[in-house]
Amino acid sequence: MADTILAIDFGTSHSLVGALHDGQRIDDLAIDPFSHDPTLMRTLLYFPTPDQCFYGAEALKKYTEFEMEGRLFRSFKSHLPNKYYLGTVFENRILSLENMIGLFLLELKKRAEAVLKTHVTKAVIGRPARYSMDPVADEFAIHRMRKAAEYAGFTDVKFVPEPLAAALEFRRGIHQEKTILIGDFGGGTSDFTIMKITPNEFQKKDVLAVEGCPLAGDALDSVFMSSRLNRGFGAQTKYRLPMSNNLLTMPVSVMDRLNKPAQIVHLKERDTYEFIKEVRKCALRAEDKNAIDRLFIMLEDQQIFAFFEEIEKTKKDLSTRPTSVFKFDYPDLETNEVFSGVEFEDWSVKIKSEILSALDRCLSQAGLASSQIEHVFLTGGTAHVPFIQNEFIRRFGTEKMQTKKFFHSILSGLIESAKSWDELS
Numbered sequence: 001m002a003d004t005i006l007a008i009d010f011g012t013s014h015s016l017v018g019a020l021h022d023g024q025r026i027d028d029l030a031i032d033p034f035s036h037d038p039t040l041m042r043t044l045l046y047f048p049t050p051d052q053c054f055y056g057a058e059a060l061k062k063y064t065e066f067e068m069e070g071r072l073f074r075s076f077k078s079h080l081p082n083k084y085y086l087g088t089v090f091e092n093r094i095l096s097l098e099n100m101i102g103l104f105l106l107e108l109k110k111r112a113e114a115v116l117k118t119h120v121t122k123a124v125i126g127r128p129a130r131y132s133m134d135p136v137a138d139e140f141a142i143h144r145m146r147k148a149a150e151y152a153g154f155t156d157v158k159f160v161p162e163p164l165a166a167a168l169e170f171r172r173g174i175h176q177e178k179t180i181l182i183g184d185f186g187g188g189t190s191d192f193t194i195m196k197i198t199p200n201e202f203q204k205k206d207v208l209a210v211e212g213c214p215l216a217g218d219a220l221d222s223v224f225m226s227s228r229l230n231r232g233f234g235a236q237t238k239y240r241l242p243m244s245n246n247l248l249t250m251p252v253s254v255m256d257r258l259n260k261p262a263q264i265v266h267l268k269e270r271d272t273y274e275f276i277k278e279v280r281k282c283a284l285r286a287e288d289k290n291a292i293d294r295l296f297i298m299l300e301d302q303q304i305f306a307f308f309e310e311i312e313k314t315k316k317d318l319s320t321r322p323t324s325v326f327k328f329d330y331p332d333l334e335t336n337e338v339f340s341g342v343e344f345e346d347w348s349v350k351i352k353s354e355i356l357s358a359l360d361r362c363l364s365q366a367g368l369a370s371s372q373i374e375h376v377f378l379t380g381g382t383a384h385v386p387f388i389q390n391e392f393i394r395r396f397g398t399e400k401m402q403t404k405k406f407f408h409s410i411l412s413g414l415i416e417s418a419k420s421w422d423e424l425s
């Protein structure tokens with residue numbers, strides 16, 4: 001039987017699959033026929049009922065067809081390090097996070113097997129440099145990924161850091177000795193690798209440092225909500241509970257469910273929903289009650305996913321122009337706001353600084369100064385964001401910057417890493 005190793009870039013926003021089939025690279029399998037680029041599948045799960053599930057672009061299609069009944073999950077990869085997030089209950093079905101990811105990986109496996117016409121049990125799966133800044137949480141995340149991969153029927157799995165995979169991809173094009181830095185900015189995490197490239201075979205000791213942080217594109221989407229848009233949904237509601245003099249404000253824990261793409265599906269959970277109802281009852285100002293009514297319309301009519309799609313569109317627009325109009329037309333939720341790149345950058349200062357701290361840690365782990373880096377490769381969707389790119393130009397100079405395909409480099413490197421299967425830990 002042929003020896004096949006699947007390579008899986010399981011991303012927060014997009015997933016890709018390739019393979020090493022009898023030593024031959026098979027790049028970018030077409031795994032999503034409904035996607036505009038069939039090699040790129042959106043990491044989405046949609047359960048119209050507890051017993052039925054759709055994946056990727058079809059999940060979105062069916063979500064509209066079934067009038068947004070049921071549950072649509074996005075960005076679930078980012079829950080992996082959170083020990084308080086076990087999963088969710090949907091009617092009579094307990095959906096643990098491991099099961100959700102397992103189902104998604106199983107679907108990727110089935111689709112790849114159909115294209116390759118072979119059964120596969122081995123896989124190289126990417127992992128971020130750090131799922132979390134807390135090492136215990138990071139271990140927990142990888143443990144859950146192992147469970148998910150087992151659930152999907154993989155019996156032999158190796159996890160390769162995503163930025164290392166990117167480095168393996170970029171070294172394919174360079175033949176002299178060089179020190180390179182790779183930055184991969186995705187939906188959930190920003191990851192860095194510093195590596196020495198030699199004309200010889202790749203060796204583990206060539207990797208000088210791998211670092212990262214769990215903030216990227218989703219966190220940037222969040223700032224549009226948390227800095228401006230959530231006010232229209234009661235984020236600043238002041239209320240007073242009966243028999244109490246304490247003036248309270250809508251709790252951050254509730255608003256996090258509105259502000260964060262990975263959390264929005266949980267806003268409708270009964271406890272949160274009931275709590276918001278209570279806040280509405282006790283709200284002091286009429287305008288806050290109205291804002292919460294808008295939040296209920298958003299939840300009842302399942303518009304929150306679509307709202308975030310518009311936020312993402314606005315953010316992407318700002319990568320190429322100074323201002324962008326955010327427009328949402330749904331009856332009673334009409335929103336029309338102009339956002340500028342300047343305010344977007346302003347709101348993102350903290351996120352940017354945490355990302356850059358990870359870069360600084362990476363350089364110091366490698367024992368190198370910026371000037372000793374000879375090439376800089378940026379990859380991942382969030383690498384398009386101007387204030388991220390500009391920071392790299394400022395630190396390393398335009399002449400060192402290299403650009404590559406933004407979405408396929410991790411997968412390509414994972415396939416490359418499968419060639420050294422026995423050396424992978």
Ligand SMILES: Nc1ncnc2c1ncn2[C@@H]1O[C@H](COP(=O)(O)OP(=O)(O)OP(=O)(O)O)[C@@H](O)[C@H]1O
Binds near residue numbers: 185189218
């Ligand atoms: N032109 C653009 N400008 C700004 N952001 C963009 C652009 N294109 C894509 N993005 C963002 O890039 C992110 C997706 O990138 P990518 O597909 O590399 O992530 P991922 O691999 O799924 O996530 P991760 O690697 O973090 O698990 C999304 O947050 C998306 O909004």
Ligand SMILES: [Mg+2]
Binds near residue numbers: 410
């Ligand atoms: Mg990625």
